[in-house]
Amino acid sequence: MGCSRTRRKVSHVSQHPIRIGIGGYGNLGRGVEAAIAKTPDMTLVGVFTRRAPETVTTLSGQVPVHPWDSLPERTEDIDVLVLCGGSKSDLPEQGPAMAALFNTVDSFDTHATIPEYFAAVDAPARAAGRTALISCGWDPGVFSVNRLFGEALLPDGETYTFWGRGLSQGHSDAVRRVPGVAGAVQYTLPADAAVEAVRAGGRPELSTREKHTRECFVVLADGADAEAVRSEIVGMPHYFADYDTTVNFITAEELERDHAAMPHGGFVIRSGSTGEGNSQVVEYRLALESNPEFTASALVAYARAVHRMSAAGQHGAKTVFDVAPGLLSPRPAADLRRDLL
Amino acid sequence: MGCSRTRRKVSHVSQHPIRIGIGGYGNLGRGVEAAIAKTPDMTLVGVFTRRAPETVTTLSGQVPVHPWDSLPERTEDIDVLVLCGGSKSDLPEQGPAMAALFNTVDSFDTHATIPEYFAAVDAPARAAGRTALISCGWDPGVFSVNRLFGEALLPDGETYTFWGRGLSQGHSDAVRRVPGVAGAVQYTLPADAAVEAVRAGGRPELSTREKHTRECFVVLADGADAEAVRSEIVGMPHYFADYDTTVNFITAEELERDHAAMPHGGFVIRSGSTGEGNSQVVEYRLALESNPEFTASALVAYARAVHRMSAAGQHGAKTVFDVAPGLLSPRPAADLRRDLL
Numbered sequence: 001m002g003c004s005r006t007r008r009k010v011s012h013v014s015q016h017p018i019r020i021g022i023g024g025y026g027n028l029g030r031g032v033e034a035a036i037a038k039t040p041d042m043t044l045v046g047v048f049t050r051r052a053p054e055t056v057t058t059l060s061g062q063v064p065v066h067p068w069d070s071l072p073e074r075t076e077d078i079d080v081l082v083l084c085g086g087s088k089s090d091l092p093e094q095g096p097a098m099a100a101l102f103n104t105v106d107s108f109d110t111h112a113t114i115p116e117y118f119a120a121v122d123a124p125a126r127a128a129g130r131t132a133l134i135s136c137g138w139d140p141g142v143f144s145v146n147r148l149f150g151e152a153l154l155p156d157g158e159t160y161t162f163w164g165r166g167l168s169q170g171h172s173d174a175v176r177r178v179p180g181v182a183g184a185v186q187y188t189l190p191a192d193a194a195v196e197a198v199r200a201g202g203r204p205e206l207s208t209r210e211k212h213t214r215e216c217f218v219v220l221a222d223g224a225d226a227e228a229v230r231s232e233i234v235g236m237p238h239y240f241a242d243y244d245t246t247v248n249f250i251t252a253e254e255l256e257r258d259h260a261a262m263p264h265g266g267f268v269i270r271s272g273s274t275g276e277g278n279s280q281v282v283e284y285r286l287a288l289e290s291n292p293e294f295t296a297s298a299l300v301a302y303a304r305a306v307h308r309m310s311a312a313g314q315h316g317a318k319t320v321f322d323v324a325p326g327l328l329s330p331r332p333a334a335d336l337r338r339d340l341l
Numbered sequence: 342m343g344c345s346r347t348r349r350k351v352s353h354v355s356q357h358p359i360r361i362g363i364g365g366y367g368n369l370g371r372g373v374e375a376a377i378a379k380t381p382d383m384t385l386v387g388v389f390t391r392r393a394p395e396t397v398t399t400l401s402g403q404v405p406v407h408p409w410d411s412l413p414e415r416t417e418d419i420d421v422l423v424l425c426g427g428s429k430s431d432l433p434e435q436g437p438a439m440a441a442l443f444n445t446v447d448s449f450d451t452h453a454t455i456p457e458y459f460a461a462v463d464a465p466a467r468a469a470g471r472t473a474l475i476s477c478g479w480d481p482g483v484f485s486v487n488r489l490f491g492e493a494l495l496p497d498g499e500t501y502t503f504w505g506r507g508l509s510q511g512h513s514d515a516v517r518r519v520p521g522v523a524g525a526v527q528y529t530l531p532a533d534a535a536v537e538a539v540r541a542g543g544r545p546e547l548s549t550r551e552k553h554t555r556e557c558f559v560v561l562a563d564g565a566d567a568e569a570v571r572s573e574i575v576g577m578p579h580y581f582a583d584y585d586t587t588v589n590f591i592t593a594e595e596l597e598r599d600h601a602a603m604p605h606g607g608f609v610i611r612s613g614s615t616g617e618g619n620s621q622v623v624e625y626r627l628a629l630e631s632n633p634e635f636t637a638s639a640l641v642a643y644a645r646a647v648h649r650m651s652a653a654g655q656h657g658a659k660t661v662f663d664v665a666p667g668l669l670s671p672r673p674a675a676d677l678r679r680d681l682l
Contacts, residue, residue: 034616038496115679140682142490142623145666147681149483152642152669153635155379201628274638275375278631282483285624287542293615294494301493319667321677325486326662328493336662338456340488341481 017043018307019077020300021102023068023094024084025049025056027262028107031296032082033059039300041330045078075101079310080303082106084296092117099132099317100124103310105303107137107295114140122317131310133318136302137295138286139163143268145320146284150270154280157272158203162190162211166264166291174239175216178232180224183252185259187215190266198269201279214245217259219252264291301328358384359648361641362419362443363404364412364435366390366397368603369448370425372637374400380641382671386419416442420651421644423447425637433458440473440658441465444651446644448478448636455481463658472651474659477643478636479627480504484609486661487625491611495621498613499544503531503552507605507632515580516557519573521565524593526600528556531607539610542620555586558600560593605632642669 020036022029025047036044037060046064049056053065066074071081081098083106085091091108098104099121108117114135125132135141143161150159164187171186178184194211197204216233220226230247234240250258265286272280288294302320305327309318326333361377363370366388377385378401387405390397394406407415412422422443426432428451439445440462449458455476466473476482484502491500505528512527519525535552538545545551557574561567571588575581591599606627613621629635643661646668650659667674 031616038615040496111682114682115675118678135682142494144682145490148666148670148677151681152645152666152671153483153638155381199628201630274379274634275372275631278629278634280630280635280638281626281628283624283626283628285622285626287540287622287624288619289542289621290616290619293619294621297494297615297621304493319678319682321667321674321682322665324663324665325489325493326660329489330493333662334456336489337459337660340492341452341455341476341485341660341662 017041019045019079021045021078021081022047023081027292028296029084030059031293035297035300079307082299096120096124099130100128103130103306104132105136105299105306106134108135118317126316129315131306131315133302133306137298141298146268150282154270154272157270160198160269163266164188164190167262180221180229181218182221183219183255185217189213201281203271208242214243216247217250219255262291264288358382360384360386360420362386362422363388364422365425368633369637371400372634373423376638376641420648423640437461437465440471441469444471444647445473446477446640446647447475449476450481459658467657470656472647472656474643474647478639482639487609491623495611495613498611501539501610504607505529505531508603521562521570522559523562524560524596526558530554542622544612549583555584557588558591560596603632605629
């Protein structure tokens with residue numbers, strides 16, 4: 001099957017591959033470059049960066065690197081610009097600005113301000129006749145799609161999202177800011193007992209502390225007091241105070257050797273019932289060795305959909321909820337019906 | 342959250358609920374009736390049956406039952422007709438005929454002839470300006486969506502579908518036809534070793550025998566020879582010969598007491614890699630106490646989408662691949678973005 005599937009894919013590659021630009025080149029931008037290399041229907045126009053272009057080396061070494069400010073000259077060359085900046089300061093500015101020039105995809109993930117960000121991107125995209133998909137990736141992204149499916153398929157039910165085991169960048173940063181910490185990473189872990197209770201079809205009410213635990217690996221600075229550091233971490237409001245947190249002290253060598261990867265994942269579980277109380281459980285699970293590469297793969301699949309929705313005149317801000325699954329695949333609809341339905 | 346969500350739902354119920362007809366009233370039709378009762382935005386116009394209407398009693402006892410042949414007179418009263426007949430003989434005839442009169446949803450599940458059935462429904466639906474969603478449910482249906490998502494998100498990978506533990510109607514029927522069998526059920530089980538190998542991120546090549554096992558519970562007819570019956574079952578071509586099959590002999594009382602439910606479920610797993618070989622595993626799992634009620638719940642959610650796609654002028658045959666997830670929910674798009682993204 002693999003063989004014939006490959007043949008079909010190739011036969012479907014159009015004369016005109018989808019031309020992708022990468023806006024920002026950190027872990028996510030590198031992941032987008034790698035993901036495009038695995039598609040049969042896309043080509044990478046270039047990387048656009050606010051750093052000095054000559055200081056940026058791409059994964060393949062073959063991709064042109066341009067200054068960010070040259071983007072407005074490239075509106076005719078790029079079908080979809082994949083915005084790879086962060087949600088804190090990059091995207092709130094870049095998202096609306098770029099949606100006035102390009103079709104875009106981004107991974108804006110500040111849940112609380114999504115409605116505001118949607119509106120800020122929607123207006124310029126509509127005015128310019130562009131399509132801008134926001135908040136794509138895995139959460140928000142495919143996890144969101146599964147929360148929606150769960151609720152729509154089983155209206156009588158509860159949805160649970162568990163994250164981990166995974167490296168949390170924000171929490172790692174918080175630990176690194178503690179006086180006496182020379183280096184650190186933080187992992188979020190779903191609590192086994194809570195996951196099992198939900199999977200079994202119960203609909204427990206779970207406190208924050210019951211759903212997840214947190215595990216820190218910390219390198220102490222010279223002369224730092226381990227107990228004081230531990231106490232400062234586990235009591236930190238918002239980040240750790242509401243969780244059961246374990247702090248492990250390790251050497252700088254161990255940190256570099258054992259904790260350089262960026263695994264993540266989790267579960268979305270909908271536990272519902274139908275009819276006279278039949279239990280129905282739906283679970284969507286990700287186990288990712290590379291969080292940024294999976295997010296990037298989602299951005300690239302949705303960039304394909306954005307290109308098609310733009311061509312179909314569906315302009316403005318969009319989310320994963322607006323995207324028919326078939327638009328994500330490079331294969332023709334008839335092949336999808338024959339092979340995957 | 343449950344409380345405020347309910348309030349929002351109710352506030353969104355339009356003055357004009359979506360009017361649903363049920364075509365055919367077996368297990369699936371009963372499930373559709375039960376599922377509609379859990380929606381805030383649909384009303385059930387009636388059940389249409391080829392049996393004598395007075396012999397059919399609905400779950401609630403409140404739903405009018407009409408003769409099938411009265412359907413052509415009801416085209417103005419029904420927004421979506423949910424076809425609950427079987428794939429073998431009902432739908433090949435009813436699907437095309439009803440798509441000329443109504444927007445429809447069905448659960449056509451003969452995988453091999455889906456392209457042919459799609460074409461047979463598409464022509465009359467287009468001619469009549471109707472929208473006809475075929476092959477909805479869980480497989481084909483939400484499992485298909487997850488096969489597509491897996492392939493689109495992780496182009497370098499393999500997809501595995503495992504079914505069970507679940508009651509297989511077709512295989513149960515096959516066992517019942519064996520001479521000497523007075524009653525029987527058959528369960529399909531995913532093979533634990535195969536599931537674990539796939540979950541671990543390997544991409545094993547699995548034979549039919551390695552993926553699933555089959556378990557039969559058989560009531561012998563008076564005087565039947567157990568060993569002859571067992572041998573006939575396990576050697577049955579297509580149905581059992583390629584599997585490891587266990588045959589358990591039970592009493593008629595045990596069959597009735599322990600095997601009347603219709604559980605099912607399974608997994609769709611995409612095992613892929615990104616970048617320089619990082620393993621990424623996506624798993625979608627269903628654990629269903631009632632197979633027909635879950636299928637019915639999917640039909641009802643997709644009926645909502647069909648109503649909206651029809652109103653938007655998207656006519657012809659459709660599949661789950663054509664349906665944007667947001668169309669499945671009764672809630673406004675802005676609420677979905679705020680609460681689920």
